[in-house]
Amino acid sequence: MYKSAKCVTPNRKDKSLYNVSLEETMELRKTQMAMPVCLAMIMSLMVSQVVFAEKYSGSMSPHDRKLAEMQALKASLVRRNLPAIVSPPPTPPQAVPGPRVYQVISYGADPTGKLDSTDAILKAMEEAFDGPSHGVLMAGINDLGGARIDLQGGSYLISRPLRFPSAGAGNLLISGGTLRASNDFPMDRYLIELNDEKSKQQYIFEYITLRDLLIDCNYRGGAIAVINSLRTSIDNCYITRFGDTNGILVKRGHETYIRNSFLGQHITAGGDSGERNFSGTAVNLMGNDNAVTDTVIFSARIGVMISGQANLLSGVHCYNKATGFGGTGIYLNLPGLTQNRIVNSYMDYTGIVAEDPVQLQISGTFFLGDAFIVLKSITGLVRGVNIVDNMFSGSGNGVPIVQLDQTNTAFEAVDQVVVDRNSVNGMGARSTVAKGSVDGNGTSWTVDFNPVLLFPDMINHVQYTLVASEAGAFPVHAVRNVSGNRVVVETNAPVAATVYVTVTQ
Numbered sequence: 001m002y003k004s005a006k007c008v009t010p011n012r013k014d015k016s017l018y019n020v021s022l023e024e025t026m027e028l029r030k031t032q033m034a035m036p037v038c039l040a041m042i043m044s045l046m047v048s049q050v051v052f053a054e055k056y057s058g059s060m061s062p063h064d065r066k067l068a069e070m071q072a073l074k075a076s077l078v079r080r081n082l083p084a085i086v087s088p089p090p091t092p093p094q095a096v097p098g099p100r101v102y103q104v105i106s107y108g109a110d111p112t113g114k115l116d117s118t119d120a121i122l123k124a125m126e127e128a129f130d131g132p133s134h135g136v137l138m139a140g141i142n143d144l145g146g147a148r149i150d151l152q153g154g155s156y157l158i159s160r161p162l163r164f165p166s167a168g169a170g171n172l173l174i175s176g177g178t179l180r181a182s183n184d185f186p187m188d189r190y191l192i193e194l195n196d197e198k199s200k201q202q203y204i205f206e207y208i209t210l211r212d213l214l215i216d217c218n219y220r221g222g223a224i225a226v227i228n229s230l231r232t233s234i235d236n237c238y239i240t241r242f243g244d245t246n247g248i249l250v251k252r253g254h255e256t257y258i259r260n261s262f263l264g265q266h267i268t269a270g271g272d273s274g275e276r277n278f279s280g281t282a283v284n285l286m287g288n289d290n291a292v293t294d295t296v297i298f299s300a301r302i303g304v305m306i307s308g309q310a311n312l313l314s315g316v317h318c319y320n321k322a323t324g325f326g327g328t329g330i331y332l333n334l335p336g337l338t339q340n341r342i343v344n345s346y347m348d349y350t351g352i353v354a355e356d357p358v359q360l361q362i363s364g365t366f367f368l369g370d371a372f373i374v375l376k377s378i379t380g381l382v383r384g385v386n387i388v389d390n391m392f393s394g395s396g397n398g399v400p401i402v403q404l405d406q407t408n409t410a411f412e413a414v415d416q417v418v419v420d421r422n423s424v425n426g427m428g429a430r431s432t433v434a435k436g437s438v439d440g441n442g443t444s445w446t447v448d449f450n451p452v453l454l455f456p457d458m459i460n461h462v463q464y465t466l467v468a469s470e471a472g473a474f475p476v477h478a479v480r481n482v483s484g485n486r487v488v489v490e491t492n493a494p495v496a497a498t499v500y501v502t503v504t505q
Contacts, residue, residue, distance in 0.1 A: 100147035102128045104156070104177075111154025113180055118159050124149050128172060129164050137206045138230060141170040151177025151213075158182060161189045167196040167204035175211040181218035187243060190225035191215055194232065203253060205229040210237060217242040225249045232256040239263045239282075246284040247300070258283060258292045264299035270319055270348075272299065278321045281305045292316055303329045303350065309339040319348035323371060328353050332360065335378040347371040353405075359384040367401070370394040370427060376405040380412045387419045394427035402430040402454055411455060417505065419454055430454045432505040436487075437498060445499040449485045453505055457484050461504045464489055469496040 102124040105111055109120035134145035155178040162179070179191050192215070194205045208229065215223040215237065223239040225246075226232050230253055239247045239261065247263045250256045263282040266272060282300040283292055287308045294315040297303040303318035313330065321327025329347045332338055335356030342352065342362045349369035354360055356378045367373075367390060375382055392401040402419055404411060419432045432454050436447040445466075449459070459482050466477045466489060475495045481488040489499045 100128070100131050100145060101150050102148065103150045103152055105152050105154065109151075109154065109156055111152060111156065111177075113155040113157050113178075115157065116159050116182065117156035118162070121149075121151075121156060121158070121162055125162065125174075126165050129166075129169050134171070137170040138203050140201045141168050141203065141206045143171045144169060145171060147172050149174045151175065151179075153177055155180060158191050159185055161186075161193040162191060163193045163195065164205070167199035167201050169208065170206035172207075173209045173211060175209070175213065177212075178214040178216065180216040181220045183218065183220075185218065185220040187221055188245070190222040190249065191217065192223065193225045193227070194229045195225055195227040199228075203228060203230040205232070207231045207233075209233040209235065211235045212237070214238040214240075216240055217247075219243050222246045222249060226251070226253065226256050228252040229256070230254050234258045235260055237261045240267055241265065242280055242282075242300075244279040246280065246305075247282045249284050249286070250290055251286040253287050254289045256285075256287070256290045258290075259294050261295045263295070263297050264320070266299045268299050270298070275299070275321055275327075276325045278325075278327065282320060285311050297329075301327055302331050303327075305331050305333060306340055307333045309334065309337060311340050313340075313342045314344050316342075317346040317348060318350050320350060322349040322369070323351050324349075329371070332357065336381060354385075356381045357385050358382070360386070362387045363389045365390045367392045370397070370399045372399060372427070373402045374405050375402065375411070377407075377409050377411050380409045382411050382417055383413065383415045385417045385419075388421050391423045391425075392427045393425045396426040398428040400428040400430050404454070414455060414458065414505070417454075433503075435500070435502045437500045439498045441496040442494050443491050444480075445489045445497070447487045447489075447499065447501045449487070449503055453485050453503070455505050458505045459485060459487070459503045462487055462501065463503075464499060464501040466491070467498045467500070469498070473497075 104117070104121050104124045107120040107123045109117035128144065128147045128149055131144055131147050133142040135143045137143050149172070151174070153176055158179050159182040181191055192210065194208055196204045204227070206229065210224065210233070217223055217240070219241050220243055222242050222245045224234060226249065228251070232255070234248065234256070240263070242265055248258060265278055265280045266274065278299050279301045281302040282297040282304065284305045285308055289310045290308070291312040291314070292304060296317045297320045300320040303320040304313060304316065318329035320329065327350050329350035330342060330352045332340060332354040336358055338354060338357045338360045340360055342365060344364040347365060347367045349371055351367065351371045351373060352362065353374045353376055355376045357375060358381065362373065363386065372392070373387060375385070387402060401422060401424055417432050419430060422429070429452060431452055434449045434452040436449060438445050438447050462479055462482055464479060464487065468475065473495050475491040475493050477489060477491045479487060480490045487501050487503060489501070491497070
């Protein structure tokens with residue numbers, strides 16, 4: 001009868017269980033090493049017996065033949081489970097080159113911000129610029145293969161602009177830290193400058209990414225200047241305390257994308273006692289085909305200044321400086337050929353100004369606190385403007401949602417302007433499409449559209465319906481006058497009727 005085995009846990013106080021001699025350990029290892037050899041010998045002996053049995057099976061009795069077959073089966077099972085006596089040497093791992101990461105502290109940068117780190121970071125930028133090329137992007141621009149300049153979560157004091165040695169860098173990332181301007185930083189420069197005044201190339205940089213940065217300009221200059229560059233990304237950056245200049249300047253080039261970022265000259269969350277004195281421009285787009293998306297501008301005289309075509313603003317929240325204090329959320333300074341889109345944004349107590357707009361889309365945007373849109377006449381031209389599907393909320397003082405600034409000259413060339421389908425609460429509705437009705441008993445009905453229509457004395461199309469209240473009445477009627485944004489309908493005989501009129505400008 002078999003007894004069940006018991007698992008015994010050694011008692012740490014019983015040192016006799018751990019007092020194993022060196023000779024016993026060596027003997028155990030020899031036994032472990034000899035096991036595969038013994039198994040091999042046993043298998044060889046069993047195979048030999050099987051071969052002998054097969055050779056002389058003809059003279060064997062049925063009992064011996066059955067025994068030989070069982071030994072052959074047992075030998076095959078042992079051979080299948082026998083470990084290799086000598087294992088082949090493992091293949092050494094192939095060396096994989098690591099990413100090109102330039103950590104600025106290793107170049108002497110001070111992450112505490114007490115000492116000037118300009119030279120150290122410039123050295124890291126220079127080595128990254130001179131790193132191995134992985135081909136060419138645009139003509140004259142080396143593909144640096146995704147090299148990274150890592151700020152390592154430090155805060156660095158900067159006394160002059162951080163620039164690459166010359167034009168020609170592409171596919172590179174600068175990320176992960178804070179840059180602070182020193183007290184003697186130049187007032188007319190930017191902490192990071194993608195620029196090379198001497199270059200004759202069409203584009204001087206391509207696919208440079210600035211990510212996860214806090215840039216404190218110390219009221220000295222601006223934060224980032226992107227000049228004549230292509231496909232630049234400014235992502236998840238916090239830019240503050242810029243002077244009476246630009247937080248971000250984009251000049252010429254193409255496709256600079258600013259997203260998921262926060263910009264403000266002063267650190268505030270609204271209701272700042274010094275708001276009247278805010279100055280500077282948070283983002284200045286002086287080029288084409290750029291985008292500002294999911295970005296908050298919380299203090300500056302102008303939130304976004306645009307003087308280039310084909311730009312897109314989406315998800316932009318401006319509460320930079322209230323219109324009543326002289327601020328502007330978005331200023332479109334390109335009269336005659338605007339070609340810009342502002343969609344799904346939030347104008348918080350600050351509005352939009354567009355000079356002589358041509359092809360401008362403003363839609364899906366929320367205007368709070370009597371914020372409104374101004375169409376400013378420079379030469380009297382406005383064409384292809386859509387201001388539709390927005391929400392306006394005000395204080396109940398009847399501030400018009402869209403206003404005309406005709407100080408220079410009146411708008412005379414007006415074409416394809418649609419202001420319609422806007423939701424208005426506590427402000428004065430304005431539209432280029434209007435409907436009205438009037439009841440009367442007589443021969444003349446006048447519908448006045450001046451409280452609603454945007455442009456003065458401008459009705460291009462009229463539709464009307466006259467519904468007579470008296471049974472059997474069938475008067476002759478016609479539109480007799482359209483002027484001063486009023487429509488007059490008359491009948492040939494007195495009748496009680498209601499006149500419904502729709503007009504467009």
